[in-house]
Amino acid sequence: MATLALHQFQALHVGPLDLTVGAGECVCIRGASGSGKSLLLRAIADLDPHQGEAWLDGRRCSAMPAPSWRRQVALLAAEAQWWSDTIGAHFSTGCKPVWLDRLGLPPTALDWEAARCSTGERQRLALLRTLMQGPAALLLDEPTGNLDEDSTARVESLLDDYRRSTGAALLWISHDPRQASRVAQRCFLLVDGRLTAECTTTAEPARS
């Protein structure tokens, strides 16, 4: 259970903005290309210099060692990156077989060569790699950007379960307004570095 809060948060042309994503809540951000959505997520993960402060449950980002902040406030980039030969080498603690199954991946997926995986396979495996760290907040940069309808539904459902069972805070960037209304309790539009409330959907928050 963790609340992610931004106070007067500013990175390059984005912000300053205030935003709170409650424990077990999913907030969606949409916006044109170049509006700074990815930039915002990168700054929240403290990968880019920024002004203002991000808080996780009352703990300041700047007061925590950067690696432990990033383990708890995990950024999932739009393009999945792999550096070792096999997929499994990137999972230090293995991967829950049930999660592989839920994303339509066989248990042998960990033996695959990273270079031979399709873009969609890599994206789903990258999500699992991040989830295996058990983050308290997730910064998702178009997590279904390269996926077909079936895989998209699988990812949405797994993330929904993760949010409900762990009470994680989700900040989700999406291009698709229908996806936003499916997965998020609140949606914002990022224009000129400002967040405008766009919709409040009926998707229920996690049990409190």
Next chain:
Amino acid sequence: MHDHSGASPILITLSVFDLALAAVLILALAVLSLRLQLGIERRLLVSAMRTTMQLLLIGLVLKLLFDNAHFLWVAIMAAIMITAAGHEVMARQKRRFAGGWGFGLGTLSMFVSSFTVTVLALVLVIGSTPWYAPQYAIPLLGMVLGNTMNGIALGLDRLTQEASTRRAVLETRLALGQDWNEAIADSRREAIRVGMIPIINAMAAAGIVSLPGMMTGQILAGTPPVDAVKYQILVMFLIAGGTGFGTVVAVSLGARRLFDERQRLRLDRLRAATD
């Protein structure tokens, strides 16, 4: 070819005319470059001019230095050499560290490695009196420095290139909670290897494929081959030591500098070379 296998070595002094004959080679190469539109004739000629002027100048300086073997003069000479090497390292980087780091990184690493290695060799191995005797100190330092400079330039260039091209991978590793040291480890290892491989290859090929320049020069100047070879072996080891440790220091410092206090990858600390 002259036969120099006789017992008493003779030093054949070269005349200006001899050198001019050799310079014809360079001119011919320049003409060829012009014909093939390689576009390097200017640089070739300028470099040939530079080598002539610089070496003649250093010959005079060394002569002066040898006649006045004072520690201060040797130290000044060494300082000039290392500063020039530092500039050369910086000039060879496609992406160099901004600010004082561009010059400081290579220079500091060379100071740490080349100086230590040369002084150790002078004091422990050669044992000349005084230990800073310029006949030994300056040529040794020059050879160690020249090779260390190559290693450091190659290593740093590979490091910054890796960081730039593999940025997404490095940031993914950071985003997964790895610390900077772990994230950059592969790139750093690769960069250090790249810096050290030329000297390792040179040692492996020495005597079979190539006759090292120092030894060849000594033999041409009349030193008995076995003595020249012994010095060459010493120099090879010193160069390997200087290059290896220098590259490790430079690449490690450079890798640290790529990340800030919040362990963010800071490619904005690099500048593309302007030329």
